[in-house]
Amino acid sequence: MDPAITPFELKSRLADFPPVALVDVRRQPAFDDNPRVIPGAVRRPPEALEAWASTLEPWRSVVVYCVRGHEVSQNAASALRARGLDARYVAGGIEQWKVEGFPTRSLASPTRWVTRERPKIDRIACPWLVRRFIDPAAEFFYVPTEEVRAFASAHDAEPFDVPDVRYTHRGHECSFDAFVRLHDLRDPALAALATIVRGADTGMPEIAPEAPGLLTVSRGLSAIFADDHETLRWGMLVYDSLYACYRETHGIETT
DSSP states (O other): SEEEEEEHHEEEEHHHSOOOOOEEEOOOOHHHOOOOOOOOOEEEGGGGGGHHHHGTTTOOOEEEOOSSSSHHHHHHHHHHTTOOOOOOOOOHHHHHHHTTOOOOOOOOOOOEEESSSSOOOHHHHHHHHHHHHHOOOOOOEEEOOOGGHHHHHHOOOOOBTTTSBBOOTTBBBHHHHHHHHHTTTTOHHHHHHHHHHHHHHHOGGGGOOHHHHHHHHHHHHHHOOOOHHHHHHHHHHHHHHHHHHHHTTTOOOOO
């Protein structure tokens, strides 16, 4: 397999699901000269690849880019492939991306979110929704229930799935519904998934035949992993799979 991918191919792959994990690996001086990124990218320093490579989801392809697609991104892609990942680099880098008329954006600071520890349904589904549809670099923190508000205040994090906050239950809706509503995410596949999450999370399994299964799988993940972030990491695969299924149901092509 040619490890290079053209900007046009990348543009197409970003519309697939799950989208490729797009990583800006420019060295800091190069980034400072042009602090804009390809939409959907997260910033990771190439010299710290050993640390961040382990956070990548192994079921997703990875695309890295540097300034012009030379040794920085090529070496990063090679190192990721050596770890068993499907990794490629952008031919011509971000400069070629711009030459071909594709957009860039300013890199915003990652959003930060905090909720109760030991997640099962909403507290996995909501981070999945944020990282796939709102902010791919979003950071999530799980803390004891009584510490959520203090942590949110001290660390400029948005609390969710706790009482009396914006992103929480309302009537029959669960926190996942709140994210969909507040971010105006209009997507029939996402609406179908929201019904399943609501049924599993709020004790109404009868509203979706898949809800009991999601609840069972979620309890199993929580039992397997003592670390909440590992639960989240593998829970992302569960929601990727469900959403991909409903994209197909609604006639949206997937990878």
